[in-house]
Amino acid sequence: MTPRSALNRTLLALAGLVLLGGGLLILFAGLDLYRRHDLAPPAGWPLTTPADVLLGSSDRARWSSQGWWWWPAVIAALVLTALLALWWLLAQLSRHRPGSLPVGGTPPQEGVELRDRALSEAIANEAGALPGVGHAAVLITGRPGRHRTRIKLTLTPEGTPGATLGALCEGPIGTARRSTGLIDMPAEVRLQVSRHGPHRVE
Numbered sequence: 001m002t003p004r005s006a007l008n009r010t011l012l013a014l015a016g017l018v019l020l021g022g023g024l025l026i027l028f029a030g031l032d033l034y035r036r037h038d039l040a041p042p043a044g045w046p047l048t049t050p051a052d053v054l055l056g057s058s059d060r061a062r063w064s065s066q067g068w069w070w071w072p073a074v075i076a077a078l079v080l081t082a083l084l085a086l087w088w089l090l091a092q093l094s095r096h097r098p099g100s101l102p103v104g105g106t107p108p109q110e111g112v113e114l115r116d117r118a119l120s121e122a123i124a125n126e127a128g129a130l131p132g133v134g135h136a137a138v139l140i141t142g143r144p145g146r147h148r149t150r151i152k153l154t155l156t157p158e159g160t161p162g163a164t165l166g167a168l169c170e171g172p173i174g175t176a177r178r179s180t181g182l183i184d185m186p187a188e189v190r191l192q193v194s195r196h197g198p199h200r201v202e
Helices: 003-030 057-064 070-093 116-128 161-180
Strands: 100-102 113-115 133-143 146-155 187-193
Touching: 113 116, 116 133, 116 146, 116 161, 146 161, 161 187
Parallel strands: 146 187
Antiparallel strands: 100 113, 133 146
16 A cells, blocks of 8 residues: 555545544434433533534624634635645546556657556566466556556466566566666566465375
8 A cells, every 4th residue: 555545545534434423413413313212412512403503693693703804714714625625636536657658768769659558468468478477467557757567476386486576577577678768667576376275195
């Protein structure tokens, strides 16, 4: 999990908890569940009966008497919250994959580019054909100029991690770096062994 995805999940979890708590608070008050089930809410608990409101007339009068700065402060806080939410939404919609990569160097020769998905499939096909590899999955992430190759290999029971990694670096990864001209293209490899039943000895 990347730091960005961890931050996104944390923010989503916090927003979800706030919305869930507010929804339950309104639901309990609207359906008058406290009275129906003989529940005693804590002292000062908002919205305990269907007739309760979140901001009563006395509260509105008290805050309105604070001076001219009160309503501009509220509006500014709402605008800032809306802008932060919009910025976060646009950040989630931004591309997390490079889209296309140069062929033969940077800048691309004669405008020729290679789609990241096509390169991922080529690396996966070549890696899947290596001895001791049962399945290969490849994903190229990052931004233009800062690409990262994530490779997941499923080894057969006869495959050895050391030999497989050596063949992978010399074969598919080396071919991809030479074809794109991106020598500084980090690769992250995850190995797992395929499940197999116990061998029977007679």
